[in-house]
Amino acid sequence: MNSILLEQMSDQFKLLGDRTRMNIVSLLYGQELCVCQLVELMDTTQPNISQHLRKLKDAGLVREKRRGQWSYYHLQLEDKPHLQEIFKYVPSMNGKIKDKLSKLSCEIGA
């Protein structure tokens, strides 16, 4: 079986062990979202979200693509099969997302 370095797994779990970050990645599962969309969807401040995104990005869990003034983030799980397995058990947020974002001027990502 493809085993992953224990320390690396533990570090990744530490990131998911914070509810704000777990919330972020669960929202990013299935679509990319920009920071202002995450701010709209979550109950915290923009700097807080940006700082968590930074940590997720440093660990390679998400990637950023800037389009104009917006920074879109998406999950990067291709090389992380163990995390892919986990997300099969994460409740889908896709339904709730589109309703809440209709008033924003940025586009809704793919």
Add this chain to the structure above:
Amino acid sequence: MNSILLEQMSDQFKLLGDRTRMNIVSLLYGQELCVCQLVELMDTTQPNISQHLRKLKDAGLVREKRRGQWSYYHLQLEDKPHLQEIFKYVPSMNGKIKDKLSKLSCEIGA
């Protein structure tokens, strides 16, 4: 898909996000071990291990069975399919364990 409460998953990941605890559970994957065996296998003190085991036990990740003066701990994953998936990717420790424990008086668990 059987989705699990996001907060619950995050709390479990927080436990696995500590390397000492991740080490403990990886050693318990496949066999039960008592505290003194974990002390022998790991590079830390008995109180430290006991305190981590307490947290894992409180969260329902491990169970304890006392036999004589020894407390044996084993993983409790039957009702946690998402964690079962993860452990498929954890490198097996079984080989290294039996060598190191030969000098101890407690039995080697099933």
Add this chain to the structure above:
DNA sequence: TGATTATATAACTATGTACTTATATAATGA
């Protein structure tokens, strides 16, 4: 250019927590 919007960073505070040391509890056996 200046105003506005989006995002990132920095500094600070408050809280959480891993680990250590010391000690208590519990079981065993002489």
Add this chain to the structure above:
DNA sequence: TCATTATATAAGTACATAGTTATATAATCA
């Protein structure tokens, strides 16, 4: 009963970190 071994708990310390507030950077558009 007393000594020994195994484990748990308690108290203290040092460090990590989540969140806030203030500010900087960057892009857009009038």
